[in-house]
Amino acid sequence: MHLAGRLAILCPWVPLVGSTPPTDWVTPLLGRLADAGTTVVVYFSTMWVYGVQPVGRLTEESPTGSTNPYASAHLGNESTLTQLADRHGLDISILRISNLIGGDPFFRHRSKIAFAHELTAMAVHDHRIVLRSPPDTARNLLPRALLHHDLTAVLDRPVEVGRISTFNVGGPVTTTMGDFANLIAAVVEQRNGHPVRVEHPPASGDQRTFDLDTDRIRSLAGVGPDDLTTELSMILTDVTDEHGRTGRPS
Template sequence: MDETPVVLVTGGAGYIGSHAVLALQDAGFPVVVFDNLSTGIRSAVPDGVPLIEGDIADTEHVAEVIRGFQVGAIMHFAGSIVVSESVEKPLKYYRNNTQNSLGLIETCVRLGVKHFIFSSTAAVYGEPEAYPIDEESPTRPINPYGQSKLMTEHMLRDASAAHGLNTGILRYFNVAGADPAGRAGQNTPAATHLIKVAVQAALGLRPAISVFGTDYDTPDGTCIRDYIHVSDLADAHVLALRHLVGKGGNLLVNCAYGRGFSVREVLKAVEKVIGRPLPVDDAPRRAGDPPALVAKADRIHGLLGWKPAHGSLEEMVETALAWERRSAEESKARRAS
């Protein structure tokens, strides 16, 4: 049994994918990145890691890479992730997230790739009737983003039952922060992640931060989310891969800390770290946003032995701020040269 298969990371030049590549490298797994660079950037891929530029819709190109590098496992991050955009452009999300995933799964089955880890989302739960949300909670997505991911989960379960594909489904809650060593961060220019937007506003890179919806049925009227540091999430992917390779069986886990923070609480944490008020505007609700998403995270601890190392909200803010500050300085230096 190959304990360290070659891992093909789709979307490995993006935010979460690039952190997973670092975690895989640190754990001794050989890695290949496949990315069309539509939102990811080339510099996010570490030196020495092959970057194949291509689209996963091109299944023959994917097959060539799997054969050429003798890939034994897939970590699938490639896809579209903006909830509000999915409401406006649902067919884009079914194409990028569902149809393209189907082609990738078919290619893995055809070529004998044994292990498949899928980047799913808490959006599959929709508006839960009870909290905290465990993995057996009903899945009733309220937006095409969540629906497109849930459809891929179903395809993976069926492919596993029919073809023996080992599957790990990781349902992320809100991902934040950056690599504490400064090796990676969130590079997407139009990112909608709250902590990234807040630290950009703190640095003057945005004129203000908008609070989308102040009339939710929550203690302060703003949405509540369960945040997870991106490096802890990346470590969870490595543990999930080891679980599959070690014949631990298929896996479905929430990736979160099991506690929620409101939008206003997050903004207060940013203000505490920077030592001054943020420019904040109240705005109408965004389409497709549930009032609260807070996880029960017992399963990931019990099955994988996962022990978060970066669990404080302040550390998420501090690492995101350090990354944005460094990125802004590098951008300024490039313009001056």
């Protein structure tokens, strides 16, 4: 949580697969934040509240529900936030973000390493990327600079007590894991000079795809930076710096 003046940004812990869901921590936290003078709360949720394998065009009004503990925990938190906005006089924004792609120098200290860093580390250390999912698996990728652009627009709005705003926040197009792995390989090859092989299970041939509708956030924030190559270059720097500290051979 980042707290500055009357603003609180919640980037919550949610349970890992197989773990016990946490007790309700949102209700007491919102009460304490309101007592401290907070008026604006931004909650980072996930697009996976639309399902483990979402299909079709996903708007903020699309049906939600998931058997995945990660998404289910986010849905529970969203519901609590919605119920308590009026009671505590809060202006709450819920951001359902897609897969965030961007630099993170502390990636090795995370309980779960972001998959872009994981794939880049494979390319650097092993000269190959091994995908666990079929190459035609659909993914929406959110460049970190675009998230910053959109978040600024959300925070710049005048405060409206009791308002609940939900935004899909993602990149402009849906890609595939195969295409993303090939892009990572190209970025690593260009900087390090060695070829990177991409390996994967057979294509499924019937992968369902989706389109994350971001019209609502685009109408508020306008067009923002969308440059995955730049983000991957920063990720490569993270991995290379960590590689140098550990002294692991290439």
